[in-house]
Amino acid sequence: MKPIDFHLHRPTTLAEAIALLAEHGDDAKVLAGGQSLLPLLNFRLARPEHVVDLGRLTTLRTTRRTTDGLTLGAMVTYARAEASRAVAEDAPLLAAALPFVAHKPVRARGTVGGSIAHGDPAAELPAVIRALDAVMVAAGPRGVRRIPAAEFFVGNLVTALEVDEILTGIDVARPARGTGAAFTEVGRRQGDFALVGAGAQVTVADGVVVDVRIALTGIAGVPHRATEAETLLTGVPPADLDLDAAADATRAVIAPSGDLHATADYRRDVAGVLLGRVVATAVERATGHAHRAA
Numbered sequence: 001m002k003p004i005d006f007h008l009h010r011p012t013t014l015a016e017a018i019a020l021l022a023e024h025g026d027d028a029k030v031l032a033g034g035q036s037l038l039p040l041l042n043f044r045l046a047r048p049e050h051v052v053d054l055g056r057l058t059t060l061r062t063t064r065r066t067t068d069g070l071t072l073g074a075m076v077t078y079a080r081a082e083a084s085r086a087v088a089e090d091a092p093l094l095a096a097a098l099p100f101v102a103h104k105p106v107r108a109r110g111t112v113g114g115s116i117a118h119g120d121p122a123a124e125l126p127a128v129i130r131a132l133d134a135v136m137v138a139a140g141p142r143g144v145r146r147i148p149a150a151e152f153f154v155g156n157l158v159t160a161l162e163v164d165e166i167l168t169g170i171d172v173a174r175p176a177r178g179t180g181a182a183f184t185e186v187g188r189r190q191g192d193f194a195l196v197g198a199g200a201q202v203t204v205a206d207g208v209v210v211d212v213r214i215a216l217t218g219i220a221g222v223p224h225r226a227t228e229a230e231t232l233l234t235g236v237p238p239a240d241l242d243l244d245a246a247a248d249a250t251r252a253v254i255a256p257s258g259d260l261h262a263t264a265d266y267r268r269d270v271a272g273v274l275l276g277r278v279v280a281t282a283v284e285r286a287t288g289h290a291h292r293a294a
């Protein structure tokens, strides 16, 4: 199918883009990499009269190191982020998740901001961003808002962004020394949206786990942070971590849905298994020692 006719706007400044959204409001859609929006347009699941292409807003394509961490421009592509040393060093969980997003051609066009604004609970980046407590920066006719990840993902494909707001960047705090991260997932084919995914970022200091962040994809209507497991693992020496208990604590509280591809029970079980694996690998990367079951 072909999209319905729409007016394509290609603003060259953020102010111009915001003015277009302010003018056309509900009848407009923002276009970033187009890897989700174009299929939606083609299937006529989205029928905007105006499309505002952010492709010429070069200021949204930069990755900046700040004193506290990293500011990723919303229009930074997955491929750019994957190749970035700053991302590898300052956002290791994000770096670990990026190669799992789709295929290389999708990663060449799809953007970090597009994924987060789209808010798919099966997607890698929203879950990672949620676990990292990143802050989304949104600009609109009423000014700039900073939205914490815990408030940003509201429902399945629903975020706290207003229709006339543009996600301009994402602030990620720099982790302490002694941090390691890992991501993995189970899918039907490589490059497909995963059935379940898990990511962990672990910081070890003075012989104990002082910070742990665990992201799960595909098991809820919003990107999931496994706080029960995080609580169980925090304050424990790496050698004493009970990953089975952490996995079971997570299985006890999640309520995934079943579908054509996997039952709810399968998703629940796999989430626990993947959680154990990513925490073990993250600990190994944080300490330089393999984790042995307690």
Ligand SMILES: Cc1cc2nc3c(=O)[nH]c(=O)nc-3n(C[C@H](O)[C@H](O)[C@H](O)COP(=O)(O)OP(=O)(O)OC[C@H]3O[C@@H](n4cnc5c(N)ncnc54)[C@H](O)[C@@H]3O)c2cc1C
Pocket: 029, 030, 031, 032, 033, 034, 035, 036, 037, 038, 054, 074, 075, 100, 101, 102, 103, 106, 109, 110, 111, 112, 113, 114, 115, 117, 118, 122, 123, 124, 125, 161, 165, 166, 167, 168, 191, 192, 193, 194
């Ligand atoms: C074959 C295929 C496989 C895929 N597999 C995966 C996968 O495994 N994991 C995964 O995470 N994704 C996957 N995707 C989706 C892909 O990651 C998309 O790139 C991503 O979801 C959206 O990013 P985009 O830059 O293409 O945004 P677009 O498609 O341009 O936009 C997506 C939505 O976000 C809004 N939007 C975009 N940018 C902004 C902004 N800055 N401010 C406000 N609103 C904005 C748009 O209006 C639209 O509603 C796949 C896509 C394809 C085609």
